[in-house]
Amino acid sequence: MSDLYIEKSKVNYNAMWILAKRELLSFWRNKSRVISSIAQGILFLFVFGAGFSQVEIFIGITRVDSRAFSASGIAAMVILFTGIFGGMSIFRDKMFGFMKELLVAPVSRRTLMLGRTVGVALQTMLQVSIIIALSVAFQFFGYDLSLIWRVMLILPVAFLASIGIVGIGLTISTRLNDMQSFGLIQTFIVMPMMWLSGALIPLPVQITIFNPFTYSVDLFRFVMLGVSYFPFWIDILVTASFGAILILIGARSFNKMEISQ
Amino acid sequence: MTENNNLIEVKNLTKIYEEGNVLAVDDISFNIKKGEIFALLGPNGAGKTTTISILATLLSSTKGEAFVNNYDVNKDSDKVRKSIGIVFQEPSLDGEMKGWENLELHAILYGMPKKERQVKIQEVLELVDLDDRANTFVKNYSGGMKRRLEIARGLIHKPTVLFLDEPTLGLDPQTRRKIWDKIKELNKGNSKITILITTHYMEEADELADRICIMDHGKIIAMDTSENLKRQLSGDVIDIQFENVEERFMISGIIRKIKEINGVKNVSFGTAEGEQEIMPNFQPPPGMPNIDPAMIQARMREILSEPNKLIMAWKRMPMAAGMFLNAPLTMKKKIANMFDDNLLEEVPGSIKEEIIRIKNGEFEEEEEELEPSISISCESGGKQLPLIIQKINENGLKIKTVNMHQPTLEDVFLHYVGTAIREESSNHSKDIRKMIQMRQLRK
Numbered sequence A: 001m002s003d004l005y006i007e008k009s010k011v012n013y014n015a016m017w018i019l020a021k022r023e024l025l026s027f028w029r030n031k032s033r034v035i036s037s038i039a040q041g042i043l044f045l046f047v048f049g050a051g052f053s054q055v056e057i058f059i060g061i062t063r064v065d066s067r068a069f070s071a072s073g074i075a076a077m078v079i080l081f082t083g084i085f086g087g088m089s090i091f092r093d094k095m096f097g098f099m100k101e102l103l104v105a106p107v108s109r110r111t112l113m114l115g116r117t118v119g120v121a122l123q124t125m126l127q128v129s130i131i132i133a134l135s136v137a138f139q140f141f142g143y144d145l146s147l148i149w150r151v152m153l154i155l156p157v158a159f160l161a162s163i164g165i166v167g168i169g170l171t172i173s174t175r176l177n178d179m180q181s182f183g184l185i186q187t188f189i190v191m192p193m194m195w196l197s198g199a200l201i202p203l204p205v206q207i208t209i210f211n212p213f214t215y216s217v218d219l220f221r222f223v224m225l226g227v228s229y230f231p232f233w234i235d236i237l238v239t240a241s242f243g244a245i246l247i248l249i250g251a252r253s254f255n256k257m258e259i260s261q
Numbered sequence B: 001m002t003e004n005n006n007l008i009e010v011k012n013l014t015k016i017y018e019e020g021n022v023l024a025v026d027d028i029s030f031n032i033k034k035g036e037i038f039a040l041l042g043p044n045g046a047g048k049t050t051t052i053s054i055l056a057t058l059l060s061s062t063k064g065e066a067f068v069n070n071y072d073v074n075k076d077s078d079k080v081r082k083s084i085g086i087v088f089q090e091p092s093l094d095g096e097m098k099g100w101e102n103l104e105l106h107a108i109l110y111g112m113p114k115k116e117r118q119v120k121i122q123e124v125l126e127l128v129d130l131d132d133r134a135n136t137f138v139k140n141y142s143g144g145m146k147r148r149l150e151i152a153r154g155l156i157h158k159p160t161v162l163f164l165d166e167p168t169l170g171l172d173p174q175t176r177r178k179i180w181d182k183i184k185e186l187n188k189g190n191s192k193i194t195i196l197i198t199t200h201y202m203e204e205a206d207e208l209a210d211r212i213c214i215m216d217h218g219k220i221i222a223m224d225t226s227e228n229l230k231r232q233l234s235g236d237v238i239d240i241q242f243e244n245v246e247e248r249f250m251i252s253g254i255i256r257k258i259k260e261i262n263g264v265k266n267v268s269f270g271t272a273e274g275e276q277e278i279m280p281n282f283q284p285p286p287g288m289p290n291i292d293p294a295m296i297q298a299r300m301r302e303i304l305s306e307p308n309k310l311i312m313a314w315k316r317m318p319m320a321a322g323m324f325l326n327a328p329l330t331m332k333k334k335i336a337n338m339f340d341d342n343l344l345e346e347v348p349g350s351i352k353e354e355i356i357r358i359k360n361g362e363f364e365e366e367e368e369e370l371e372p373s374i375s376i377s378c379e380s381g382g383k384q385l386p387l388i389i390q391k392i393n394e395n396g397l398k399i400k401t402v403n404m405h406q407p408t409l410e411d412v413f414l415h416y417v418g419t420a421i422r423e424e425s426s427n428h429s430k431d432i433r434k435m436i437q438m439r440q441l442r443k
Helices: A013-029 A031-051 A066-087 A089-095 A098-103 A109-137 A146-175 A181-195 A212-225 A232-256 B048-055 B077-083 B099-109 B114-127 B143-155 B173-186 B202-208 B226-232 B245-260 B272-277 B293-304 B307-316 B318-326 B329-337 B349-359 B381-394 B409-423 B425-441
Strands: A057-059 A062-064 B006-017 B022-033 B037-041 B063-068 B084-087 B161-165 B194-199 B211-216 B219-224 B236-242 B264-269 B373-378 B399-405
Touching: A013 A031, A013 A109, A013 B099, A031 A066, A031 A109, A057 A066, A062 A066, A066 A089, A066 A109, A066 A146, A066 A181, A066 A212, A089 A098, A089 A109, A089 A146, A098 A109, A109 A146, A109 A232, A146 A181, A146 A212, A146 A232, A212 A232, B006 B048, B006 B194, B022 B048, B022 B063, B022 B194, B022 B219, B037 B048, B037 B202, B048 B063, B048 B161, B048 B194, B077 B084, B084 B143, B099 B114, B099 B143, B114 B143, B143 B161, B143 B173, B173 B194, B173 B202, B194 B202, B202 B409, B211 B226, B211 B409, B219 B226, B219 B409, B226 B409, B236 B381, B245 B264, B245 B329, B245 B373, B245 B381, B293 B307, B307 B318, B318 B349, B329 B349, B373 B381, B381 B399
Parallel strands: B037 B194, B037 B211, B084 B161, B161 B194
Antiparallel strands: A057 A062, B006 B022, B006 B063, B211 B219, B236 B373, B236 B399, B264 B373
């Protein structure tokens, strides 16, 4: 059956772009999503920022500003939430029947999947920039000239880091057939990845090393603070390969997806 | 591929769902000519949607070939996709986008350049009278508007053939009429578009289609124009309604006697008004939300028409027994009248007791009831009618109304679908299992 679906792998970029735009548009139009993402950002920033302001945090042997440590971790954490649940928008399309319209269109499934991935990744960048903007506004990072290029650099990093996470969301949602499993995903995937990455609290490397998301968080810290637990090239390598593997798995399950009417 | 004016050619198409080993489409062949409206008519689970899904390249076939616009659906799926417009059985719009945006996304997916796209979208919106609602979010559309927008969307990329899968399912009569008018309009004039429509509404097929293909259990049972199909069921249909409720248990005897008359082809118990009484408020059970009540009713009507089938159902399905015990009294009496003493021996315990109680008239004084009726199909109704009435009079039954009419498409449908099932009655339970599986697949 799947032979039929693995068509010419040609990517139709116009189609890809309109699908990505659709993701962004739906995020933007859903004002409750925008507001809640801002409110959640402020909440996290103040709870963790205040909580750790008295604590001395060391990365390696370097002492880092605890508020900046929290802010960069929270920015990375946003990728996890937005990426996985953004990837799961496929599930919504399946439920509301729109997926059939996409599947019967004369474009390759690769196009459909890339459009979705790029759309969610862009949306993630948007969310990350909201958090970064908030934390800059509330002086979580010390003001200096380098902050400008740090902030600019964080966006492509956010894009890269979100690819793998969107891949997880895509893989799950193409296989998922009921709404009830959302809680399971929250409990068994999102939460462990979040808490075991050291995004919110400083954790010993022995605990975080097995979590692929750790390296994305570490890359964020490297960019924003200039120091990291692992060398930055390891962070990039792990994040990129994690993204590549997950997007391939996602593509596979996307190709196999069947719509029974 | 032959060079002729067949727009769709289907040859020995078979589809077996590996999951559950269900035979959904069983070796069907048909051709659709250019400019034709072709209807696949059949109950839910007949294989109509599976057929259309194969033609739309959403499913691959197990065996056989299918060509759309001279392209093989298995090999040239992209070209097939560009040749067809499809309106699915269930809505497939993005409610979070505006009407115009839904259409624009479709146009881009089908690779239309910007200028052409603007013009064409405006054109199809005007065609379905939605141009004033183009900037409304689709989630705020009514059911009929959504349907019309989907039809518009199916037309944007100028397909040579339009697939409509149950286009008026769940719409009110007025809206349905409007959609029918639109469909007819599409099939007129120079830009006459070929349409393949699936439906389980007789009147829809009768109204729209040039040719009708009746499907059941994955097979084609009959295929012709509506007129010819009706002609095949030559003769007339006589519906007789009796006056005396108390004498209803005599009716099974009468049916047997009427069947002996020369020229009478079939007699069935209690159609006409009586049939509306079968589970009036039927709701699908929570686990099977996609079952169409109309289909269940049709199925039940058919089981209820023969005592042997009923006995079979009671023995095999506890649910059927429960249904009987909870049924309204009119219904129970109707059923009880079908069983004479011999047949009663085979009926399972609790139901047998209930039937005996009903026959003894234990519930007699309760509620007023509908008169029993029978439906007779015979060759030349005018000749047979006096004989039939005579037989009835001989048995002392009083007739309330007699209605003789030409067979409708509905009669044709029941005739074909009914006999087909009767032929297979030796493996009846297998049959039911297949139907249940098919229904589950549809979820």
